[in-house]
Amino acid sequence: MSRTQATVIGFSAVALWALLALFTVGTAPVPPLQLNALCFALGGAIGLIWVATTDGFAVLRQISWKVYAFGTAGLFGYHFLYFSALRLAPPAEASLIAYLWPLLIVVFSGLLPGETLKRLHILGALVAFAGAALIVARGGIAASATALPGYGLALLCALTWSSYSLISRRLGSVPTAAVAVYCLLTAALSGLAHVALEETVWPASPLGWGAVIALGLGPVGLAFYTWDLGVKRGDIQMLGTASYAAPLLSTVVMIxxxxxxxxxxxxxxAAMIAAGAFLAALGSRSG
Known part of the structure; x- marks a missing residue:
């Protein structure tokens, strides 16, 4: 698999995440942690089916428990922090802070072996972030001191996902099959957190169940496998910048x-995000 092919595969995760908001709306009134448990269980199940039909389950036994702990912390930690941040702070502001993760990926990717961070990468990420900020905060920003804990959790959310992505790059020899276990463990932890913190509410209609299944198969399933391939074998600076297309695509889908x-x-x-991605691409090609 070439670097370009892996980058395209990685970007397919961004395209799937653009469907997250639409499908999530359809799952109401299921609470977030319960939804997390259901979707990651589905995501883990499709991963196990894929493993069974390719390398076999023996490959999972060869992976260190430390890798599984890392992956689970990344998936569960990000979603738990994100949901908590949106409960403690205004959604627009919290989402914007959480969406610093692509910029953090671009900036800190220069610390990875074999990677070179250039000014065009940083400039492109900043321009794209500004474009994403226009969408996320289009309803207005109103900072509040009482929301500071939520803002802090949103920042931790961004640090968690950027760290997960960058460390996954360092774990390039670990097969993507490991993501199936990450998903199943995340489902288990989400289920426990749900029992402790939420009241159980099931989907109210067949359409609601369809939305849950669609989430588990796509944005909270297949997307994590393709993202793993992308960050391990693709152009991570380009992927980081291109990730700002997610809120744009999500808005287009909702419209x-x-x-x-x-x-x-x-x-x-859209123009700013496209310009940012173009600048990042120029930075990659100039290398």
Whole structure:
């Protein structure tokens, strides 16, 4: 698999994450941690099916428990911190802070062996972040001192996912099959957290169950496998910058589904995200 192919595969995760908001809306009134448990259980199940039909389960026994602990901490930690941040702070501000993770990936990727961080990478990531900020915060920003704990958790959220992605790059020899175990352990921890913190509420209709299944198969399933391949074998700076397309694509999907209204801000944000990705691509090609 070439570096370019791996980058494209990694970006497919961003495309799948663009469906996250739409499918999540359809799962109401299922609480977040319960939804997490259901979706990651599905994501882990499809991973086990894939492992069974390819390398076999023996490959899972060869992976260190420390790797499984790392992967589970990344997946469960990110989602738990994100849900908690949105409960303690205004969603727009918390989401924007959490969405610092692509920028952190780009900036700290220069510390990885064999990677070179250039000014165009940083400039591209900053321009794309500004474009994403227009979308996430289009309803306005109103900082509040009482929301500081939520902001702190959102920052930890960004650090968690960027660290997970960068360390996954260092673990390039670990087969992607390990993600199946990450998902199943994350489902178990989410289930325990749900029992402790939430009231159980099941989907209210067949459409709600369909949305749960769609989440588990796509944005909270297949996406983590393709992202793993991308960050391990692809252009990680390009992937980090291109990840800012997720909120743009998500908004477009919501508009197409009639769940959100179009606006001039969307056009400007699209131009900024595209410009940022172009600058990052120039930085990669100049190497």
């Amino acid at each position: 197409a589904a009639g769940k959100a209204a179009a606006s001039p801000v969307l056009v400007l944000a």
